[in-house]
Amino acid sequence: MEPLIEIQGLKKSFNGTPVLSNVNLTVNKGENVVILGKSGEGKSVTIKCIAGLMLQDEGSLKVFGNEVKDIDRQGLKDLRRRLGFLFQNSALYDSMTVRENLAFPLKRVAGIKDKKEIERLSTEVLEAVGLQDAIDKMPSELSGGMRKRMGLARTLVVKPEIMLYDEPTTGLDTITSKEISNLILDMQRKYDTTSVIITHDIPCARITADRVLIMSNGEYIAEGTCDELENSQDAFIRSFFK
Amino acid sequence: MPGKSVLSPILINIADQTLFLKSFLRNTLKKGFEWEEFSHQSYVIGYRSVGIIALTGFILGFVLSLQSLPTMKQFGAVSFIPGMVSVSVIREIGPVIVALICAGKISSSIGAELGSMNVTEQIDAMEVSGANPMQYLVVTRILACIIMIPLLTIFADVIALFGGFTATLLDSPMSPFLYFYKATSILEFSDIVPAFIKTILFGFAIGFVGCFKGFNSNRGTESVGLAANSAVVTASVWIIVIDAIVVQITNMFVYS
Numbered sequence: 001m002e003p004l005i006e007i008q009g010l011k012k013s014f015n016g017t018p019v020l021s022n023v024n025l026t027v028n029k030g031e032n033v034v035i036l037g038k039s040g041e042g043k044s045v046t047i048k049c050i051a052g053l054m055l056q057d058e059g060s061l062k063v064f065g066n067e068v069k070d071i072d073r074q075g076l077k078d079l080r081r082r083l084g085f086l087f088q089n090s091a092l093y094d095s096m097t098v099r100e101n102l103a104f105p106l107k108r109v110a111g112i113k114d115k116k117e118i119e120r121l122s123t124e125v126l127e128a129v130g131l132q133d134a135i136d137k138m139p140s141e142l143s144g145g146m147r148k149r150m151g152l153a154r155t156l157v158v159k160p161e162i163m164l165y166d167e168p169t170t171g172l173d174t175i176t177s178k179e180i181s182n183l184i185l186d187m188q189r190k191y192d193t194t195s196v197i198i199t200h201d202i203p204c205a206r207i208t209a210d211r212v213l214i215m216s217n218g219e220y221i222a223e224g225t226c227d228e229l230e231n232s233q234d235a236f237i238r239s240f241f242k
Numbered sequence: 243m244p245g246k247s248v249l250s251p252i253l254i255n256i257a258d259q260t261l262f263l264k265s266f267l268r269n270t271l272k273k274g275f276e277w278e279e280f281s282h283q284s285y286v287i288g289y290r291s292v293g294i295i296a297l298t299g300f301i302l303g304f305v306l307s308l309q310s311l312p313t314m315k316q317f318g319a320v321s322f323i324p325g326m327v328s329v330s331v332i333r334e335i336g337p338v339i340v341a342l343i344c345a346g347k348i349s350s351s352i353g354a355e356l357g358s359m360n361v362t363e364q365i366d367a368m369e370v371s372g373a374n375p376m377q378y379l380v381v382t383r384i385l386a387c388i389i390m391i392p393l394l395t396i397f398a399d400v401i402a403l404f405g406g407f408t409a410t411l412l413d414s415p416m417s418p419f420l421y422f423y424k425a426t427s428i429l430e431f432s433d434i435v436p437a438f439i440k441t442i443l444f445g446f447a448i449g450f451v452g453c454f455k456g457f458n459s460n461r462g463t464e465s466v467g468l469a470a471n472s473a474v475v476t477a478s479v480w481i482i483v484i485d486a487i488v489v490q491i492t493n494m495f496v497y498s
Contacts, residue, residue, distance in 0.1 A: 053366050077372055084370075091367035094358075109372035152370075 001028040004162055004194050005050060009160065010059035012045055019045050021218035032188060032195045034205040036240050037215030043198040047164040050196065051085050052076050063162070075172065083107050086158035088167045092139035092153030098150055099135050102157050110160045125157045129183060145176035156187055165197040169204045181207040202241055214240060262388060262454050266384060269376045280382040287348050292397065298343055299398035303405025309448055310415055320414065322458035324421045325428035327406035333433050336399040338485055341444035344391055345477035349452035352383055352472030356456025357466040380453045387449030392441040436492040440485065447480040
């Protein structure tokens with residue numbers, strides 16, 4: 001198995017307060033890894049470090065075999081060509097239409113200038129997430145579920161090899177959450193991505209996860225499939241699945 | 243040490259602003275200038291401010307003439323009003339009033355927009371999408387301000403002269419050609435150039451402060467309002483300080 005993300009002894013603190021105390025994680029190609037944990041445990045910080053949006057204080061973090069903290073700006077741009085990030089609130093650009101939101105990474109990450117090609121790729125990804133009719137809408141006109149789909153489309157449009165999901169189902173009703181979780185799985189199969197998913201949503205974890213990690217006090221305390229962790233001897237670990 | 247706690251935030255702020263300025267300069271010179279966003283921002287900052295600037299300019303010239311009319315009449319110096327209005331407006335009142343209005347309208351809007359983008363992780367998303375947020379958001383906005391504020395000031399100055407002419411007409415008829423001849427013939431190089439340079443600096447201050455406050459707002463909805471508010475206050479103070487410095491330098495080099 002080819003490891004795409006390798007983290008060893010990752011430490012990160014904010015204003016002297018440790019958030020990540022000793023994170024060790026390996027994500028192999030094609031895997032869907034779900035990270036569970038209480039709020040404020042540093043789950044989002046971990047994936048922001050993977051994306052190079054934050055730098056760790058100590059430890060090693062390699063993506064595609066490259067130490068992220070040593071990568072220069074151009075290297076980071078190259079890394080981000082191969083890496084997608086779905087933000088908690090989708091982070092759609094408010095001032096741009098759906099079409100412009102999709103064209104933005106296509107022009108900058110994929111370097112595509114041809115308008116017809118941008119249009120073709122945008123339509124293709126919108127069809128994949130079931131939003132083909134929303135191409136000329138503004139983000140403010142989209143519902144919560146549509147925004148998530150759109151966020152996913154914008155990330156997938158450049159066909160990343162690794163997808164990082166930060167709470168992909170937060171703020172959605174049960175049915176829409178399930179739809180988004182299934183969509184994540186479908187997209188992973190269609191685009192052949194490797195995923196790291198941060199979530200509190202156990203149904204989402206059940207649908208998407210090949211492997212689940214539980215984070216507490218800035219480190220991973222348990223690892224396994226949903227079924228294995230649900231039947232754990234540790235009451236704290238079982239409590240996530242109740 | 244009691245002095246340390248008072249000075250530290252100020253020094254940290256100065257250091258942050260210096261680093262932001264350095265980053266702005268570096269990214270301005272970098273290749274890959276975002277022309278499309280720059281044109282859009284020039285349109286937003288310039289064209290969309292034309293209405294309020296025209297209204298303010300007109301009232302400015304109108305009131306200035308109206309206020310001075312009774313006194314000038316007493317001294318039989320009504321014919322000096324066009325020159326007085328043009329020198330006052332072009333040298334000082336026009337640039338400062340336009341800059342203060344733009345601080346309220348543009349700096350606050352940039353602060354709120356970037357602050358809100360920061361809160362909703364749009365700036366992070368931009369970074370992940372391969373764009374350089376400094377180049378896309380900051381450089382374009384500051385340069386648009388540097389170019390559009392002087393143009394808005396010139397526009398306001400011209401409209402103010404029309405306002406002054408209208409006020410003069412209320413008292414006694416005067417040919418528009420004579421009015422504008424008297425208004426412009428009195429102007430010298432030292433009236434126009436320092437004022438124009440001043441507007442460029444005002445434009446920079448308005449754009450820079452708005453971008454800095456918005457870009458560095460904390461993660462929270464409250465911080466968006468604070469960023470907008472702080473942008474207006476800080477930009478206004480900068481405008482007054484820049485004005486004082488430029489006037490002093492002009493006096494030293496031109497009138498000494």
